[in-house]
Amino acid sequence: MTCLICKSGTYKAGKVTVKLERGSSIVLIKETPAEVCDTCGNYLLDQKTTRAVLKHAKNSFKSGAELEVSKMILA
Known part of the structure; x- marks a missing residue:
């Protein structure tokens, strides 16, 4: 696929690595399978x-983690 x-x-x-942000919280999820x-x-x-x-x-945002x-x- 193009x-x-x-x-x-x-x-x-x-x-x-997927990066998601909400307010001042950042979640990084490494080694996520994808089409790149x-x-x-x-x-x-x-x-x-x-x-x-x-x-x-x-779940990470609910916990109040600033960086996960x-x-x-x-x-």
């Missing part, structure tokens, strides 16, 4: 991964 951003790269399976553009680095997450990322971030760094583990 990259939606740069229009010249193609997506390949890889891993990324080989030219610009833009990435796409599948539905299962997106749900897991958002659930993890919601973790690795993605999908069951």
